[in-house]
Each structure stands twice: as structure tokens, then as C-alpha cells.
Amino acid sequence: MAIFPVKRLRRLRYNPLIRDMVRETELSKNDFIYPLFVVHGEKIKKPIKSMPGVYQMSVDTLVNECKDVASLGIPAVILFGIPEHKDEVGSEAYNPNGIIQKAVRAIKSEVKNLIIITDVCMCEYTSHGHCGVLNEEEILNDQTIELLARESLTHAQAGADIIAPSDMMDGRVAVIRKILDENGFEKIPILSYAAKYASGYYGPFREAAESTPAFGDRRSHQMDIGNVNEALREVETDIEEGADIVMVKPAGPYLDVIRKVKDTFKMPTAAYQVSGEYAMIKAAGQNGWIDEERVMIESLTAIKRAGADMFLTYFAKDAARWLDKNRK
Numbered sequence: 001m002a003i004f005p006v007k008r009l010r011r012l013r014y015n016p017l018i019r020d021m022v023r024e025t026e027l028s029k030n031d032f033i034y035p036l037f038v039v040h041g042e043k044i045k046k047p048i049k050s051m052p053g054v055y056q057m058s059v060d061t062l063v064n065e066c067k068d069v070a071s072l073g074i075p076a077v078i079l080f081g082i083p084e085h086k087d088e089v090g091s092e093a094y095n096p097n098g099i100i101q102k103a104v105r106a107i108k109s110e111v112k113n114l115i116i117i118t119d120v121c122m123c124e125y126t127s128h129g130h131c132g133v134l135n136e137e138e139i140l141n142d143q144t145i146e147l148l149a150r151e152s153l154t155h156a157q158a159g160a161d162i163i164a165p166s167d168m169m170d171g172r173v174a175v176i177r178k179i180l181d182e183n184g185f186e187k188i189p190i191l192s193y194a195a196k197y198a199s200g201y202y203g204p205f206r207e208a209a210e211s212t213p214a215f216g217d218r219r220s221h222q223m224d225i226g227n228v229n230e231a232l233r234e235v236e237t238d239i240e241e242g243a244d245i246v247m248v249k250p251a252g253p254y255l256d257v258i259r260k261v262k263d264t265f266k267m268p269t270a271a272y273q274v275s276g277e278y279a280m281i282k283a284a285g286q287n288g289w290i291d292e293e294r295v296m297i298e299s300l301t302a303i304k305r306a307g308a309d310m311f312l313t314y315f316a317k318d319a320a321r322w323l324d325k326n327r328k
């Protein structure tokens with residue numbers, strides 16, 4: 001084996017063109033999924049304080065935003081709904097005229113070339129802010145998944161292209177696959193939030209989606225931050241139940257999990273660069289403490305290098321513009 005001075009790894013770094021030639025991981029717009037928050041009303045574009053550049057939008061504003069997203073070459077958005085009215089059982093989640101269902105129909109009728117993914121959970125829709133129906137303070141798994149199935153069906157009926165359950169209840173992928181198939185939606189893929197951790201990085205999202213739990217936390221269904229074998233069991237279970245794409249969430253602090261999931265199952269693998277990851281980069285950038293653009297690209301490249309085929313990121317538009325400027 002060659003050693004110095006024959007072996008010089010810097011030879012491939014002196015020239016920027018050579019660096020481009022040997023780069024192992026390169027971002028592409030095809031990797032990006034842009035998360036959007038939709039509210040009732042008209043002409044609304046309400047900034048989310050802890051996530052600069054991210055807004056709650058009414059359906060009319062959202063449709064224009066989606067046209068923008070598509071024209072930038074981003075292939076997909078994922079929608080989160082904020083209902084006008086919340087109750088114990090999250091009825092608005094599976095109302096055929098709920099906010100997500102309306103938004104999907106509006107986007108579908110006006111925007112071409114854009115995949116619409118819908119997030120499926122109950123926490124934005126329940127008065128207590130938990131991800132399912134409760135008995136006292138316990139989330140009832142089997143009753144909740146029936147509601148998630150109904151919610152998924154209304155999304156598919158409205159025209160959603162991909163259904164993305166984020167609740168972490170046991171058995172949800174199976175019941176969603178079943179109800180979709182029984183109703184002629186066998187071609188609609190399921191992107192499951194398969195390994196979703198009970199993370200402190202979700203803080204700003206709770207403001208965006210108005211889904212802070214009224215008491216307690218999500219540790220009875222989301223995963224413990226220390227576990228990786230359990231993540232593999234979660235992912236395996238979702239694949240067995242019919243998931244087409246599996247997700248790890250958050251992304252940046254869980255790169256090892258992404259890599260393990262990718263290597264173990266060789267499935268299309270998504271990762272969610274969550275609100276807290278975004279907020280930290282934004283805040284440090286705005287303070288001049290880091291070069292925001294550079295860290296944005298570095299953080300996304302790291303997620304891809306770890307094995308993610310696609311990622312949900314609030315930087316999608318900025319990163320797409322960066323690619324237009326900096327890559328052929």
C-alpha cells in the first residue's frame with residue numbers, strides 16, 4: 001500500500017473542478033420536501049416567531065406558495081393543518097371539509113407537478129393536544145388508529161399523493177393501508193414516520209402547528225432518545241405493515257439512526273430536519289455567529305451522506321435557490 005510521499009490525499013483537493021468531480025455526496029432538489037402550515041381564513045400569511053421565514057397560511061396564500069415551490073423545482077410539499085375548532089376526539093382531522101382536505105383540493109386543482117404529502121396525526125386537532133383519544137391521561141392506541149385511518153382516507157379522497165402518519169401508535173400503517181386499499185387507493189404510498197423520537201427539537205413546531213399538549217408529553221408513544229435497536233424494530237414493523245418510505249425524525253442529531261436504517265432495510269428513507277434544527281441555524285445565522293447558508297448546506301449534506309434519500313426541511317426553498325446559483 002502506498003504511503004507518503006507517493007500517497008498524497010491533497011492531490012484531489014487543490015483544484016475546485018477536481019473537488020467537484022470527486023465529491024461523494026451532492027444535494028439535489030429531488031431530495032427536498034417542503035413543510036407547510038395551513039389555517040382557515042383568507043389572505044393569511046402569519047409569521048412563526050421561532051421559525052423565521054416560515055408562516056401559517058390560508059388556503060389562497062398556500063396555493064400561491066405551492067406554485068412558487070413547484071417553479072423552484074422542489075418536487076413535494078407536506079401539509080400540516082390547524083383547524084378552527086378542536087375537540088376531545090379531533091373531529092376536524094377526518095372531516096372531509098377540514099382544513100387539510102380543502103387545502104389539498106385547492107392545490108391539486110391549481111398546481112401541476114407537485115406531490116402533496118399529508119401529515120396524519122391527531123395532535124393538531126385535539127383540544128388536549130395529544131396524538132390520540134384519551135382515557136384519563138392515557139392515549140388509547142387501538143381507538144386512535146381507527147381515527148387515523150379515517151383521517152388518511154379523507155386525505156386520499158381529497159387528492160393527496162402520499163399519506164404520512166406521524167403519530168407513532170402501534171399498528172397504524174396496517175389499518176391505513178387497509179382502508180386505502182378497500183377504497184380504491186391502492187396506488188397511494190405511505191411514508192411512515194417510523195422512528196420518531198421524543199425530542200426537544202420539536203419546540204418551534206408546536207408554535208407553528210399549535211399542538212402543544214395540555215399536560216404531560218409524548219414519551220408514551222415517541223421513542224426514547226437513547227435507542228437505536230428499537231428504531232430498527234419500529235422501522236421493520238412499519239415495512240411489514242406496508243410502509244413504502246420510512247422516516248427518521250429528527251435528522252441532524254440522529255444521523256447514526258438514518259445510516260443504520262438505510263443499511264439494514266435498503267428502503268427509500270426520509271429524514272425530517274425539524275423546527276429546532278432549523279431555528280438554531282437561523283438564530284445563529286441572524287446573530288452573525290455562523291454563516292447560515294454554509295451551515296444550511298452542510299447540515300443537509302450530512303443528512304444525505306448519512307443515507308437519507310429525501311428530507312423534509314424548512315430550508316427547501318433557500319437550498320433550491322442555492323443549488324441554482326452554485327451547481328450546474
Ligand SMILES: [Zn+2]
Pocket residue numbers: 121122123124130131166167
Ligand atoms: Zn401528534
